Amino acid sequence: MRAGRFVQQPTGYVAFEPAPLPPEPPVRLDGELLRLLSSADLALGRLDGITGILPNPDLFVAMYVRQEAVLSSQIEGTQASLTDVLQFEAGDREGSKLRDVQEVVNYVGAMNYGLEQTSLPMSLRLIREIHAHLMQGVRGEHLEPGEFRRTQNWIGPAGCTLSTASFVPPPPHLLLQLMGTLERFLYDETLPPLIHAGLAHAQFETIHPFLDGNGRVGRLLITFLLCQRGVLSRPLLYISHFLKQNRAEYYDRLQAVRTNGAWEEWLTFFIRGVRDVASQAHETARRILDLRTRYQALLQNEGKAGATLLRALDVVFAQPVLTPATLEEKLGVTYVTANNHVARLMELGILQEMTGYKRNRRFSFAPYLALFESTAPTASASASPSPARSEP
Missing domain, CATH: 1.10.3290.10 (Fido-like domain)
Structure with a gap:
């Protein structure tokens, strides 16, 4: 054959x-x-x-x-x-x-x-x-x-x-x-x-x-x-x-x-x-570019904090789920400053708190994640059976 x-x-x-x-x-x-x-x-x-x-x-x-x-x-x-x-x-x-x-x-x-x-x-x-x-x-x-x-x-x-x-x-x-x-x-x-x-x-x-x-x-x-x-x-x-x-x-x-x-x-x-x-x-990729351009324009209007917030934007693109400690490390700022940046990014709709806790909180870059989650297969497709492997 x-x-x-x-x-x-x-x-x-x-x-x-x-x-x-x-x-x-x-x-x-x-x-x-x-x-x-x-x-x-x-x-x-x-x-x-x-x-x-x-x-x-x-x-x-x-x-x-x-x-x-x-x-x-x-x-x-x-x-x-x-x-x-x-x-x-x-x-x-x-x-x-x-x-x-x-x-x-x-x-x-x-x-x-x-x-x-x-x-x-x-x-x-x-x-x-x-x-x-x-x-x-x-x-x-x-x-x-x-x-x-x-x-x-x-x-x-x-x-x-x-x-x-x-x-x-x-x-x-x-x-x-x-x-x-x-x-x-x-x-x-x-x-x-x-x-x-x-x-x-x-x-x-x-x-x-x-x-x-x-x-x-x-x-x-x-x-x-x-x-x-x-x-x-x-x-x-x-x-x-x-x-x-x-x-x-x-x-x-x-x-x-x-x-x-x-x-x-x-x-x-x-x-x-x-x-x-x-x-x-x-x-x-085109939507990612539009999203980044839109948020950059938004953060450029943030006065003295704008430059650091723009750097923070790069961090959240690289790590779309993060903690204030992540920004503290990546930006080289104090924890208080990092926490303040997280709070501001939440106010602007960039970050979203995802745990519901008062401590050990994590935040997600929800608008960015949504671009990838929209490519997830439908429930009916993901439920289709696949052959099980039986191996010695």
Whole structure:
């Protein structure tokens, strides 16, 4: 078959053994797929271009990375929200979601680590290192973080077995060979970047090289490849938003590649998602710019305190959930002054108290957070079922 074949293993179960990339016969770049590729390239160019007019793009990139981390982790079943993560960063280490939050924080760390390495080609060593960052101290940490699996895994409903699984990835004795072939494909820059990234993601998910965390690493791979190919200068794309909204179709399209060699249908779905989230992220960036401009104009009318309040605005863009102690540290002012600045920012509608306490209060940059919360999937989408992984 075009994408590979199902092979009965010596112990009786059937596993999928993928064919090397690129597919044979080659992907047909015509019709709807070609039109989508053109519109997605345009949307990505507009998104990348807007970073050139943002006053300090790194302040905003951090929020996009957090948002992608939250959404990608939610696909795997975590319940942590963007606000939960920001509260954790502000010092809140309590609550029932702490374990989920740590998984998201690990994802942020893994993405930042990988992006620091994008001057080098994507390699199996880097993929393993990213996985180790992702799994440190969270669920699955006992399942060989940073190491390719040495036992068989499978995908299906909770309680299923190898014989009843929805999908069984290739057997462990083929992993090094298959991942080595995938690594060589990652170096191949002859295909359009979005086609390249879409093929690589699907192949990685099919090989399923780790005992846990495959989905998150596979989605990180998309971002790394687009940044490495120069399509994005910064990781402003949260593709997991689209994949979470269309989770059932996401899994169905991947499975159709394996069973029917439906590469064109998968790539059409994937590139439509890239186009849609790139357009949405561009609109979010434009609203961020408008918000910043509006608040800067407001704070410039604050007399002597205006200059320090403008510096405080940069702090709240970087840390949208914070305490007065945060401003004290970042601005180099006294705690009393920092508290006064928080009070003024609340009066201006920039900050909002979120605990209801008289002490140990935390404040959120609510208008800014609302721009990202508006991209959250609908309740019906987030409730769609995802295959449970049953792994030895």
